[in-house]
Amino acid sequence: MLVTGSVNRLKMLPWLQHHAQGRKAYVTDITAAIAFPTIQGPRSRELLKALIADADLDGLKRWSFTSGHVGETRVLISRTGVTGELGFELFVPADEAASLWDALMRTGRDFGLKPYGVLAMFTLGLEKAYPAHGIDMDESRTPFHVGLDRWIKFDKGDFVGREALLKVRDKGLDEQWVGLILDGDKPAATDAKVLADGEDAGIVTYSDHGYSLGKVLATAHLRLPFTAVGTELSIDIGGKPTRAVAAPIPFFDPEGARLRG
Known part of the structure; x- marks a missing residue:
């Protein structure tokens, strides 16, 4: 099933x-x-x-x-x-x-x-940084791009996409899915451009209020020079440049204590 x-x-x-x-x-x-x-x-x-x-x-x-x-x-x-x-x-x-x-x-x-x-x-x-298919990932990106490569087992025989994934693994990535914490109280739009000193750094995949943290959060695909934790970025929200900072993910309960109950 x-x-x-x-x-x-x-x-x-x-x-x-x-x-x-x-x-x-x-x-x-x-x-x-x-x-x-x-x-x-x-x-x-x-x-x-x-x-x-x-x-x-x-x-x-x-x-x-x-x-x-x-x-x-x-x-x-x-x-x-x-x-x-x-x-x-x-x-x-x-x-x-x-x-x-x-x-x-x-x-x-x-x-x-x-x-x-x-x-x-x-x-x-979003608080747990769970990538959603059709939002954070689609047919143009692989599990490597969203941090799910631990689920790929190349030693278990052939499967659909195996050769393509091996090429991605061997070549490496030029972008990474990262977390952002935004200033202000308004989430960014999906596909909003992320800028670094005016340079195109990537796009937002999803943004919303993180109610457990009291902060506005986002996930984004960013080019590698701009993915380091603490990198300061900018996103246009409602016509106003808004500061965003690259942050570790998951944003909330990184040890998974709540999942264990």
């Missing part, structure tokens, strides 16, 4: 179908059949333990799956999420999602549970 971002699903589907040809595999889009409630936050494990008795949530490691039941509904439980918090993503039959939602909200009253939306998820992901 492959979970994609909703924006890119229709782009990825024909690519997967194309590469499945001639293999002992086939691709089926089951998006409409699956609902995807996500429980994130420091009390998410406690909440789900109160609701799901037949799953070992204490022993469930990050990036791992288990299953359990809420009433008669079978729930696939994944210890994943893009908020930087302890959290779980649930996969349930779409026609049983409403009753599951009601059960979550009912049980969640004792845990301070509140619904949250995509923008809240994005700003939390």
Whole structure:
């Protein structure tokens, strides 16, 4: 089962179908059949333990799956999420999602549970510097460009894109995905130019308020001379040059203590 971002699903589907040809595999889009409630936050494990008795949530490691039941509904439980918090993503039959939602909200009253939306998820992901496909990375950039090269295992045989990635590894990069802390209280626009003493240094990929830090944050692809932590840069925000400083990422909880719960 492959979970994609909703924006890119229709782009990825024909690519997967194309590469499945001639293999002992086939691709089926089951998006409409699956609902995807996500429980994130420091009390998410406690909440789900109160609701799901037949799953070992204490022993469930990050990036791992288990299953359990809420009433008669079978729930696939994944210890994943893009908020930087302890959290779980649930996969349930779409026609049983409403009753599951009601059960979550009912049980969640004792845990301070509140619904949250995509923008809240994005700003939390920005604080953790989680690169988002279609925003921070696309078909023109590789995992090397966004600091995800630790996930590439060249010693595990052939895979789509292997030769291209080897060329990038051997040649090296001329740009890097970095974090910026902005002056003022206004985020920068996506694709806003980043300048260094008037020279084009790169572009912003995403900017928003980092509410956990009380600062305006951004991520950007910058050319290597301008990526060092502490480098002072400038971004036009609403027609006004705004100071930005290259900062270490992740911005928040770099040790990942909150993810461990």
